[in-house]
Amino acid sequence: MKRILFLAIIMTVSIQGYAQKEVNSKYKPINSKNPELKEPLAPPTDTPPNTDPAPLKDETVLKINPDELFKNNILYKQEANVEGIFYRxxxxxxxxxxxxxxxxxxYRDAxxxxxDKIRVYLNDKVIEKEVNLDGEFKGFKITLVKGINKIDFEAxxxxxxxxxxxxxxxxDDKGVVIEAxxxxxxxxxxxTIILYKE
Structure with a gap:
């Protein structure tokens, strides 16, 4: 019985220790000098102008149909229709x-x-025969040819x-991320990723 009473007292004291006091009634808001003046603030003048990127000259590159791309049975293994498995x-x-x-x-293991091991192709030619993926980024530089540059990573x-x-x-050559x-x-x-060099 003494233990239960002691536990109840300790809990009451700890709850009171964490309780917040209410804000006293001495608080008064500061009134505006001109209460009738309610104009919206003007936007700051140092904001940069909205500069949308220029439209792409050849937008067809971004509209590649993956079904057409992967239709070639010699280059690409056909999808396995296994219910519940979406990575085949x-x-x-x-x-x-x-x-x-x-x-x-x-690239690195995600x-x-x-x-995990991969093989890397550039325009259907092997450029990295076998790469072991680990926690550190590995990679290569490629010189882009005018037009389509197709990079395939085969598992x-x-x-x-x-x-x-x-x-x-x-x-890109300036260190700006094209895709991640x-x-x-x-x-x-x-x-497969496609880089189109203008």
Whole structure:
């Protein structure tokens, strides 16, 4: 009984210790000098003007149909229609227009390092035969040719945890990010990004 009484007293004291006192009634708001003047404030004059990017000269690059891109059975493994498994397919990472003559591509394992391996293609030619993805970014620089530059990342395996996951970044020659995202593909499937050099 003494323990219960002691516990009740301790709880009451601790609750009172955390309680806030109400604000006393001495608080009075400061009235405006001109209560009838209620004009909205003008926006600051040092705001930068709204400069929308110039429209792209060739917008068809951004409208590439992934179904058409992955139709070639020789270059791309066909999607496996397995219910509940969404990574047994090729993944289109987007098409981007650039004026850059050189691009840097970097990649690393997106989840935990589990032994994922990839092969990298530039315009359907192997440029990196086998890359082990780890926690540090690896990559390469490519000289872009005028027109379409297609980069494919083929999953050689899925590591110890499916699917093959990677985070990637693509930069222009000034170090500006063109695209940064992830892919999640099964063994034999490819993640594809297209850079269009004007």
């Amino acid at each position: 397919r090729n993944e289109y990472l987007g098409g981007f227009v650039t004026n850059s003559s050189v691009s840097t591509v970097r 989840a935990f390092v589990d032994g 050689l395996n899925e590591g110890s945890a499916s699917p093959n996951t990677a985070e990637f970044q693509v930069f 995202s992830q892919w999640n593909v099964g063994t034999g499937y490819k993640a």
